[in-house]
Amino acid sequence: MKNLFLILLIWAGVTSCRKKENLPSYEYKVAIPAHFPALPFPENNPITLEKIKLGKLLFEDKRLSKNGTISCVSCHFKEFAMTDTAKVSQGLNGFTKRNSVPLFNLAYHPYFFRDGGAPTLEIQVISPIEDHIEMDENILIVCEKLNNDPQLKKLSNEVFGTDFTPFVVSRSLSTFIRSLISGSAPYDNYLEGNENALSAQQKEGLALFKGKANCISCHSGFDFTDYSFQNNGTYASHSDKGRQIITNNPLDEGKFKVASLRNLSYTFPYMFDGGFETLEQVIEHYNNGGAGHWNQSDLIQPLGLTTDEKEALLAFLLSLNDANFVTK
Amino acid sequence: MKKNIYIIAAIGLGITFNSCNKKGCTDPVANNYDARAKKNDNSCTYDAPLPTTANINLNLTHKVGTENFQFNYSYTDGSGNEYQFTRAQLYLSSPVYMDDSMNVIAAPKEYALVSPNTNSYPFGTVPADKHIHMMNIGVGVDSVANHSDPGEYNTGHPLAYQTPSIHWNWNSGYIFIAIEGVVDIDGNGTFDAGETFLFHIGMDALFAKNSNLMTHFNSVGGQTHNLSLSVNWGQLLNGIDLSTDNSTHSMGAGFALASIVSNNAKTMISVQ
Known part of the structure; x- marks a missing residue:
């Protein structure tokens, strides 16, 4: 009996040691709605709770900017679904060219x-740091600054087994953003079976969204985007060439x-340059069929929506606001 | 007497058994081969294997035309504008070696981030016992590596993040050529504020191959072969009037000017 007790004690000790050793590397399950696909992540950057926490700390850390005055949070506020309310955002050396993107x-x-x-989040997250208009800091200098903070450096070693490197910063920030x-x-509640989650007007708006207004031709799927590149004719002409900058293809202008x-109620203003203040x-x-840019998508056509229909469509769009996301 | 016979017989048997089981190195090609050994005791020793590759080292001379490269030193472009370099970096990569019959000799991909401050760059290996008749070398980064993640490379690797940055995050690719400096645009003899030039050349389409560099050497396993090449930074500005065409990030309207620089880069490397 005494021996059995001793064996159990040793087994418990070994088990607790193992748990502690494995803690930073266990895969963390981000809570996602049942009607969302499984959360994808790169093979070499699995999601762990520790990485999310470290990424959040870095997201809020002003040392990522050259003069220590701005962090990622400066343009990505929780209450605005991780964007800001400016048409274009103020960086260290002027204003960005485009409206800040919400992060969810x-x-x-x-x-x-x-x-x-940017093909991956891991590459994307370094961009605002090194962008001369935004944070204007070299990523290697950022790592130096972070490694001068003993507590943060210790955290990096606990999570990644190394001091801060561009790898650590990019994997932490991208994992935090991936967890949002x-x-x-x-509308999600409605999809999950609660018929009363949408009003009659919102249901009418949903029908218009899928039908007469044809929004769904581009804003499809669980996240209301097909991720395609489209010229929606925001203006008849504008200097931002958009996708053409990347592909050098005039047809992508x-x-x-x-x-x-x-979350449209939180992410105003709208369009690539924040040029539209309201959803109306x-x-x-x-409804007017766009502004008539030469490269405007053929999908943008006059819709002929009545006032009631426009109001119904707006009501449906408001049903996509996730109050939990911006408050919790 | 009988007792002695037993002892001798026992010794004889012992010797017999011992010789049957003699341990040692049984491999005839080993340095310590023992012909009497019947059982290998893993004691064989061998000469170190002959190296199968030769090392390549780039020994670069940095020029601007016929002059040696110097930062903050005045040169004159083809349109008569005085200019000085304040930054000069480029990637050399993707060596292709060929023998006398122009057969490609397989060699690993290599990358060197080159600046005029340094002349010597390790540049991988070639197989031993080959005659390297000529080589091609790229200015830039091949399309696969160009879209890789700099964060994946260890510190010190040419493709890792650098200071100053040599990677675009907005379009996920490396800056193949980065030259910056000042230019006396108004010709008043001074570099006034704002009189600058900046050429950041990248994007897959602007990879520049320098072809048919006559190298002529026999690769010897384990040896390091110095390839003496001249890098003509001034060649990059050939045909460009710096008073009017002085800035491009390769994208959009700047692509045409970047294409001129890239085309110039195809002839900026020569064998010394």
Whole structure:
């Protein structure tokens, strides 16, 4: 009996040691709605709770900028679904060229930035740091600064087994952003079987969204985007060449990645340059068939929506607001 | 007497058994081969294998035309504009070696981030016992590596993140050529504020191959072969009037000017 007790004691000791050793590397299951696909992540950057926590710390750390005055949070506020309310954002050396992108459900995106120039989140997250207009800091200097913080350096070693390197920074930030999932709007509740989650007007708006207004031709799927690049005719002409900057193909002029329609109440203003202040303006734009850019998508045609229909469509769009995401 | 016979017989048997089981190195090609050994005791020793590859080292001379390269030293472009370099970096990569019959000699991909501050760059290996008749070398980074993640490379690797940055995050690719400096645009003899030039050349289409560099050497296993090449930084600005065409990031409207620089890069490397 005494021997049995001793064996159990040793087994418990071994088990607890193993748990402690494995803690930083166990795969963390981000809570996602049942109607969302499984959360994808790169093979060499699995999601762990420790990485998410470290990434969040870095996301809020102003040492990522050259003069220590701005962090990622400066343009990506929780209450605005991880974007800001400016048309274009103020960086260290002026204003960005485009409207700040909201950060949710990016784990599912096949490429990043409005023009798709970054193929992975791991590469994308370094861009605002090194961009001369935004944070204007070299990533190697960022690592030096972070390694001068004993507590943070210790954390890096606990999570990655090494001091801060560009690998550590990019994997932490990307994992934190990958964990930001928004999918508990009234529409999601409706999809999960609660018929009363949408009002009659919102259901009418949903029918228009899929039918007469044909929004669904681009804003499809669980995240209301097909991730394609489209010229939606925001203006008859504009200097931002969009996707053409990446591909050098004139036929890509003015095309941008189709935006998600979730959380629109929090992510104003709208369009690639924040040129539209209200959702009513946006709906009117599409109802008019766009501004007639030479490369405007054929999908953008006059819709002939009545006032009631426009209101119903707006009501449906508001059902995609996820209050939990912006408050919790 | 009988007792002695037993002892001798026992010794004889012992010797017999011992010789049957003699341990040693049984491999005839080993240095310590023992012909009497019947059982290998893993004691064989061998000469170190002959190296199968030769090392390549780039020994670069940095020039601007016929002059030696110097930062903050005045040169004159083809349109008579005085200019000085303040930054000069480029990637050399993708060596292709050929023998006398122009057969390609397989060699690993290599990358060197080159600047005029340094003349010597390790550049991988070639197979031993080959005659290297000529080589091609790229200015830039091949399309596969160009879209890789710099964060994946260890510190010190040419494709890892650098200071100053040599990687675009907005379009996920390396800056193949980065030259920056000042230019006396108004010709008043001074470099006034704003009189600068900046050429950042990248994108897959602008990879520049320098072809048919006559190298002529026999690769010897284990040896390091110095390839003495001249890098003409001034060649990059051939045909460009720096008073009017002085800035490109390769994208959009800047692509045409970047294409001129890239085309110039195809003839900027020569064998010394």
